[in-house]
Amino acid sequence: MKASVYFKLISLFGLALLCFSFVDTLPKNWSDIPRIWNKEALKNWELPNANPDYSVEPVREEFYYALPERIIYKTYPVYHPDYEPEGYWEWLHEQDAQIVFDASQLKTEKDWIKAGELLFDYPIDTLGAVIRTKHVRDKAFYTSSGMPLTPDGIMPFVHWVVAGKGKVYLGNLSCAMCHTRVMPNGSIIKGAQGNWSGDKAFAYALESDSASERVVQGITRSLFSSPWAEGDPHGKLLASGKDEILSAYKAVPEGAFGRQGTSILFPPQVPNLIGVKDRKYLDHGGLGQHRNSEDMMRYIAMNQSMDFLNFYGDYNPIGLTRERLYNGKPIFFPGTYDRYSDEQLLAITKYMYSLTPPENPNKPSVWSEKGQTIFAEQGCVTCHTPPLFTNNKLTPADGFEIPDEHYSKYSIFDVSVGTDPGYTLSTRRGTGYYKVPSLLGLWYRGPFLHDASLAKLEDLFDPARLRDDYVPTGFKPHNVKTKAVKGHEFGIELSKSEKDALIAYLLTL
Amino acid sequence: MKLISLFFLLILPWHFNANVEKGEEPIRFQLKNAGITVHGTISDWEYEIYWDAKKLANCKVTGTANPATINTGIKLRDKHLLGRQYFHTDQFPLISLQSKKIRAKGKNSYVGVFDLQIRDVIKEIEVPFTVVVVGQLQVFKAEFSLNRLDFGVGESSLVLSDEVKVMIELKK
Numbered sequence: 001m002k003a004s005v006y007f008k009l010i011s012l013f014g015l016a017l018l019c020f021s022f023v024d025t026l027p028k029n030w031s032d033i034p035r036i037w038n039k040e041a042l043k044n045w046e047l048p049n050a051n052p053d054y055s056v057e058p059v060r061e062e063f064y065y066a067l068p069e070r071i072i073y074k075t076y077p078v079y080h081p082d083y084e085p086e087g088y089w090e091w092l093h094e095q096d097a098q099i100v101f102d103a104s105q106l107k108t109e110k111d112w113i114k115a116g117e118l119l120f121d122y123p124i125d126t127l128g129a130v131i132r133t134k135h136v137r138d139k140a141f142y143t144s145s146g147m148p149l150t151p152d153g154i155m156p157f158v159h160w161v162v163a164g165k166g167k168v169y170l171g172n173l174s175c176a177m178c179h180t181r182v183m184p185n186g187s188i189i190k191g192a193q194g195n196w197s198g199d200k201a202f203a204y205a206l207e208s209d210s211a212s213e214r215v216v217q218g219i220t221r222s223l224f225s226s227p228w229a230e231g232d233p234h235g236k237l238l239a240s241g242k243d244e245i246l247s248a249y250k251a252v253p254e255g256a257f258g259r260q261g262t263s264i265l266f267p268p269q270v271p272n273l274i275g276v277k278d279r280k281y282l283d284h285g286g287l288g289q290h291r292n293s294e295d296m297m298r299y300i301a302m303n304q305s306m307d308f309l310n311f312y313g314d315y316n317p318i319g320l321t322r323e324r325l326y327n328g329k330p331i332f333f334p335g336t337y338d339r340y341s342d343e344q345l346l347a348i349t350k351y352m353y354s355l356t357p358p359e360n361p362n363k364p365s366v367w368s369e370k371g372q373t374i375f376a377e378q379g380c381v382t383c384h385t386p387p388l389f390t391n392n393k394l395t396p397a398d399g400f401e402i403p404d405e406h407y408s409k410y411s412i413f414d415v416s417v418g419t420d421p422g423y424t425l426s427t428r429r430g431t432g433y434y435k436v437p438s439l440l441g442l443w444y445r446g447p448f449l450h451d452a453s454l455a456k457l458e459d460l461f462d463p464a465r466l467r468d469d470y471v472p473t474g475f476k477p478h479n480v481k482t483k484a485v486k487g488h489e490f491g492i493e494l495s496k497s498e499k500d501a502l503i504a505y506l507l508t509l
Numbered sequence: 510m511k512l513i514s515l516f517f518l519l520i521l522p523w524h525f526n527a528n529v530e531k532g533e534e535p536i537r538f539q540l541k542n543a544g545i546t547v548h549g550t551i552s553d554w555e556y557e558i559y560w561d562a563k564k565l566a567n568c569k570v571t572g573t574a575n576p577a578t579i580n581t582g583i584k585l586r587d588k589h590l591l592g593r594q595y596f597h598t599d600q601f602p603l604i605s606l607q608s609k610k611i612r613a614k615g616k617n618s619y620v621g622v623f624d625l626q627i628r629d630v631i632k633e634i635e636v637p638f639t640v641v642v643v644g645q646l647q648v649f650k651a652e653f654s655l656n657r658l659d660f661g662v663g664e665s666s667l668v669l670s671d672e673v674k675v676m677i678e679l680k681k
Contacts, residue, residue, distance in 0.1 A: 376543035379583050381668045385541075407593065415589035490585070 031179065032171050033342050036297045037064040046287050047410065049312065050400055050425050050432035054228045057311040058302065063326060069341040075159035075171060081139050083153020089137075089168075093212035097164045103343035108352070116351025119344055120179075120190070123171025124304055126161050129334035130172040130198060131205045138208070145200040148182035148254065156188055156427035157196040159265060173305065175336055175348065178257050178270050181444065191273040191355040193445045198263060198419065199252035206246060213242040220245050222308065222317045222333075225259045233265050244478070251478035254444075256452035260317070261429045263308055266422035267475055269452040275440050277353040280392040284450040285424040286435040289410075297345035305335025312428055357441050362507040371505025374498055378491050389439035389509055397421035400432030405481060412458050418487030420451050443507045447474030453485045457506060461499045463492050530556050534678050536574055537589040540657075541670040551604075558681050560647065562613075562640065570608040570621060570649075571676075577602065595662050601628045609633070617641055621651075627660035643680075651677045 026307065038061050048055040058064075070477045076092055081084070101119065106112050125503050135141045136158065142149070149155055157180055161171040179248065181192035206216055217238045225234045237248060248264045258264035268284045276296075282288035288299040306320050309325060316325070318333050340348070362368075393413035396402050398421050402414055413436065424430040434450055436462055448454045454472035464470055465485040492504060535550035554574035561567055576596040579587050591598045610622040614637065621636045638651035656671050657663055665671070 373545070376545040379542065379547075379581075379586050381543040382586070385666075385668050412594075413589070414592045414594055415585060417585065435590070 002059075005445065010105060016304060033346055034294050034297070035065075036294050036342055036345060037061055038303065041294065041298070044409075045289055045295060046302075047285075047289070047420055047431040047433070049428070050430045051228055052403075054226070054312040054315065056307070059306065059309045062308075062341060064301075064306070067339040070122075070124065070338050070344065071099060072119060072344070073161050073163055074098040074100045075161050077154045077156070078136055078158050080142055080149055080153040080155065081137055083149075090421075092160055092162060092168045095162045095165065095168075097162055097167070101344065101347075103341070103347070106343075108348070112347050112350045113354045114351075116347035116349070116354075117190075119340075119348045120175045120351050122160065122358050123159055123161060123174040123177070123336075125173040125334040126169035126171050127162070127332075127334050128172070128205075129171070129225060130177075131158070131170065131204050133168075133170045135201070141201070141204055141208075141220060144204045145197045147197050147201060148195050150182060150188060151186035156182065157194070157198075162298070165452055171472070173274075175300070175304075175352075178259070179273050182495075183444065187358075187443055188341035188463060189274075189358055191276075191352065192441070193255055193270045193272045194253040194257075195270075196257070197254045198257050199249040199267070203246045207299045211242075216242045216245050220264075222319075223258065224263050224373050224427070224430045225317065226317075226426060226430075227315060228313065229430075231426075233422070234263065234425050237265060238277065247478040251476060253455075253475050254473055255447045259303075260305070261427060263423060263427045263435070265428060266420065266451060268331070268423055269447065269450055272438075272441055272445055273352050274357050275388070275438060276355070278388050278392075279390070279435075279438065281394060282436045283429055284434055284437075285427075285429055285431040286394045286410075286433050293346070293349050293353070295409055296349045297342065300348055301340055302343055304340065305333075306339070307346045307428075308333055308336050308430075317428070342472070359446065360443055360508060362443050362504070364508050365504065367501055368504040368508050371501035371503065372501045374491075374494065375505055378494075378502075380490060383436045384439045390436045393436050394431075394433035395425045395436060396433055399425055402432075416487075418489070419449060420453070420486070423451060439506060439509050449474075449485070449488070451475055453483075457503050459485075460488070461491050461494065461502070466492075529555050530679075530681070531555050532572075532574075532677075532679055535578075535580075537664050538675040539676075540673045541582045543668045547581055549579060551576060551579050553578040556679055557657075558649070558679075560640070560649075560681065565611045565613060565619070568608070569610050570606075570611070574604040574606075575602065576604055594664070597628055606636075625655070627658075627662060630660045632659055640677075646680045647676075649679050649681065651675075 042058050046056050101115055106115055107348065136155065147155055159171045159174065159179045161169045163169060176190065177196055177198065178194045179191050180194045180196065181189045182191060182195060211448050221238055227235055237245060249258070252258055252264055252267045256267040257268055257270050258267045262268050271284070280290055282290050282299045284425045289295055290299070309320065309331070310316070311322065357455055383391050391413060393411045395413050398418055400421070402412060406412060421436065424434055442457065446455060448457065448460060452475045453472045454460050459465060459473045466489065468484045469482045470484050471482050476483060491499065495500065527655050532554040534640040536554055537548065539546050539548050551574045554572060556570070556572035559565050559567065559569040577591055577598045579590050581587055581590070592594055605626045607624045609620045609624060611619055614620050616638050619638055619640065621638060623634055623636050624631050625634050634653065634655060635652045638649055641648045652674065654672050654674050657673050658665060659673050663669065
């Protein structure tokens with residue numbers, strides 16, 4: 001049987017199986033909406049940390065549900081100053097607040113998805129968690145951060161939130177902030193591996209605000225510290241001083257982002273959310289299991305800043321003690337003083353599950369068919385199995401010993417492909433594993449590998465990347481000039497024409 | 510006394526004719542992965558044969574193979590195959606095959622009933638084989654199929670076939 005025929009059959013069969021996977025787990029009715037933050041469900045939902053003594057202890061159910069629900073106001077686009085329509089800023093200040101989410105008005109699936117999109121775009125922070133009004137109204141911000149814009153000059157990663165007449169705030173930390181991609185032709189792909197240059201933008205904000213060393217260290221500690229990690233790399237970064245820390249932020253390329261709990265030393269590639277409904281694990285380290293829509297709802301709540309309140313052993317990222325956390329006094333830290341309602345989480349989940357890829361301009365050809373055969377011959381299909389082009393398993397990183405009990409609890413492919421273990425061994429979100437990524441949508445994504453170290457697919461097959469004198473084309477740590485990008489060496493010995501064919505095939509996925 | 514004589518009659522030919530010998534040609538196997546035939550080998554193996562075509566009831570064939578010498582052309586795949594989810598070589602360093610009964614099937618053609626052990630699973634299988642005399646040597650050739658899942662080697666897969674074809678050749 002030809003590989004192409006086989007792939008068609010396997011894709012059809014696989015798709016049929018998928019029809020029975022998550023679709024039926026979505027609540028159909030109002031009354032079915034689950035209470036997602038409960039002790040029992042949270043207990044086994046996340047994988048343990050690579051050092052299990054520092055596994056996540058989330059906030060208690062009573063605390064979580066005592067937080068006020070988020071009020072969702074109408075938002076407005078943010079323009080580069082050269083593109084802002086005349087009188088727009090003044091007009092914004094004349095607008096009244098409009099509350100735009102009301103779950104009782106959602107009758108149809110379409111209503112829920114539409115509301116979910118609105119929430120996906122909605123910033124949960126207006127305190128300036130990343131950048132503030134003065135930054136985005138300054139042209140230098142765009143030059144310094146290399147921020148992608150639409151042809152209309154809109155920066156689609158942030159929004160103006162109007163909370164009342166004259167109350168116009170820059171909104172940060174929407175899902176869309178990281179998961180929106182501005183393509184070279186100016187089109188936008190929502191849910192894709194985003195290309196918001198967030199870490200460069202943050203560095204600009206800290207510099208332009210003349211933030212003190214103590215402030216820079218403090219916020220960086222909250223975002224990334226994991227003092228129990230071997231060698232405490234983040235502790236060393238903090239000790240290296242303000243300039244070094246800012247350099248580390250600036251080193252993170254578009255397409256990667258130092259999200260809280262991850263790292264700017266080992267920044268994760270921004271995940272592509274298109275197709276997320278079919279993935280069994282969330283985060284590059286597979287931290288969150290994704291067994292049903294409730295897990296996705298929990299993940300959104302956790303990822304949208306609730307994890308700042310986690311304890312890892314006795315360590316809390318924002319310096320809380322358990323006594324302080326539970327003493328009833330409010331905590332004013334971005335994203336932690338309110339929460340999504342369960343209805344809001346369900347709406348976002350429905351929207352994310354509804355995401356579909358844009359039409360792929362790379363059509364199958366004789367050339368790509370040759371690449372498909374190479375894909376099968378090289379054994380790529382074992383991990384990147386059609387139709388999802390992932391086997392949905394976790395692979396251990398070098399240096400992580402798989403505990404016996406994990407074999408029965410998780411879906412494991414027990415061999416390391418030898419990529420950089422830093423993220424999964426040295427961060428709060430690290431589990432010791434990397435999930436096998438899906439190859440769907442490679443044509444609109446990049447940079448590649450979990451650490452975004454390679455800008456193009458061609459770089460993946462370049463044997464030079466294995467040498468210590470290699471200059472990574474994607475993420476390169478701030479304090480090195482060269483660095484080998486090791487691991488995942490499949491296909492590296494193919495001939496030039498075979499590599500070209502393989503890449504042609506990969507770009508059709 | 511008769512019993513003791515009978516015992517010696519049975520055991521002596523075995524002792525005199527059967528030596529442990531290293532397999533010269535690697536054991537070959539093939540299976541389908543995404544519609545493509547993957548060819549692999551296990552190079553380190555040994556066998557012991559007592560063969561007398563006229564007295565099949567006395568014939569004995571045993572062999573062991575070291576799965577750590579597997580080669581499928583992709584190093585990382587080979588490494589994975591040694592792990593717990595496939596051959597688990599740390600715990601099960603040998604694959605073994607032991608004849609229980611051999612019967613003739615035609616000229617130079619036989620079928621043996623063997624116990625095959627992979628990992629901790631022992632299963633009876635039938636192996637057809639031929640024995641041809643070439644010069645001073647007897648050449649044994651066997652080809653058979655097995656279901657890897659019967660032996661706990663890997664899991665059910667959308668892309669990887671369950672059936673594995675095995676080819677063994679040895680000379681005596």
